[in-house]
Amino acid sequence: MTDHPAPTPDPLVVTATYLVVDLEGTTSAAGFILGDLYDYARPRLAAWIDGHADDPAIAEARRQVLRDASLPGDATTDAVVAVLHEWMERDVKATPLKTIQGQIWAEGFARDEISSHFFDDVIPKLRRWHEQGVGLAVFSSGSVASQVPWFRHSPDGDLTGLITDYFDTVKAGSKKERASYDAIASALGVAASELAFFTDNPGEVAAAVEAGWQVVAFSRAGEPFFEADFGGVPVVASFDDVEMVAP
Numbered sequence: 001m002t003d004h005p006a007p008t009p010d011p012l013v014v015t016a017t018y019l020v021v022d023l024e025g026t027t028s029a030a031g032f033i034l035g036d037l038y039d040y041a042r043p044r045l046a047a048w049i050d051g052h053a054d055d056p057a058i059a060e061a062r063r064q065v066l067r068d069a070s071l072p073g074d075a076t077t078d079a080v081v082a083v084l085h086e087w088m089e090r091d092v093k094a095t096p097l098k099t100i101q102g103q104i105w106a107e108g109f110a111r112d113e114i115s116s117h118f119f120d121d122v123i124p125k126l127r128r129w130h131e132q133g134v135g136l137a138v139f140s141s142g143s144v145a146s147q148v149p150w151f152r153h154s155p156d157g158d159l160t161g162l163i164t165d166y167f168d169t170v171k172a173g174s175k176k177e178r179a180s181y182d183a184i185a186s187a188l189g190v191a192a193s194e195l196a197f198f199t200d201n202p203g204e205v206a207a208a209v210e211a212g213w214q215v216v217a218f219s220r221a222g223e224p225f226f227e228a229d230f231g232g233v234p235v236v237a238s239f240d241d242v243e244m245v246a247p
């Protein structure tokens with residue numbers, strides 16, 4: 001009997017002017033972010049909040065933590081940090097947490113004390129699709145202040161030349177609300193149907209579908225939403241399972 005190799009599944013072909021990518025669970029391992037990056041931020045939160053009290057973004061983040069956690073206006077920094085630690089424990093994607101973490105990480109990247117992580121299948125495909133004329137953008141809960149150095153300090157060098165636009169929950173709104181995807185389509189100046197979103201999160205899938213985007217769900221073994229219910233959109237396990245085509 002002759003041995004036949006297993007057939008390679010046909011790649012999913014997606015035609016779009018822009019591909020917008022989620023990071024954690026899609027381009028990059030949650031374990032790396034919740035491990036290396038969170039470990040870097042955790043012991044630095046208190047000093048950062050106190051040392052940057054005059055920064056309007058940090059002052060606003062502190063106010064939001066007090067409000068969201070029902071803390072009194074004169075709560076100590078230690079009390080604020082306790083809330084942030086608890087959110088980090090549960091990977092709560094709270095905007096004030098992301099603002100503070102993002103500034104800490106930006107400094108860590110600039111000092112070469114941390115670098116980013118991408119699954120092996122991601123960077124070659126981003127490079128290829130960029131060369132082929134597909135616009136590339138990011139929509140992540142991680143703040144833009146951390147997204148840019150995340151791409152600048154990749155294991156494969158500076159990738160910022162590939163990415164034209166970065167969106168976070170301050171700029172665009174919640175990743176689980178349709179309005180955020182409408183806002184991104186407006187900012188990019190294209191119709192929703194010309195946009196593709198890659199994400200691992202079923203709530204984000206639903207919001208982007210509602211906004212009329214093309215959505216590909218990522219179900220990667222070992223990631224938090226592996227084999228989740230993605231509600232009928234195409235599901236893949238790797239960037240190698242997809243071919244992006246510019247219209």
Ligand SMILES: CSCCC(=O)C(=O)COP(=O)(O)O
Binds near residue numbers: 140
């Ligand atoms: C830019 S690196 C840090 C990313 C981060 O903090 C995060 O929460 C990513 O979540 P998402 O799944 O929205 O990319």
Ligand SMILES: [Mg+2]
Binds near residue numbers: 022024026
């Ligand atoms: Mg994600």
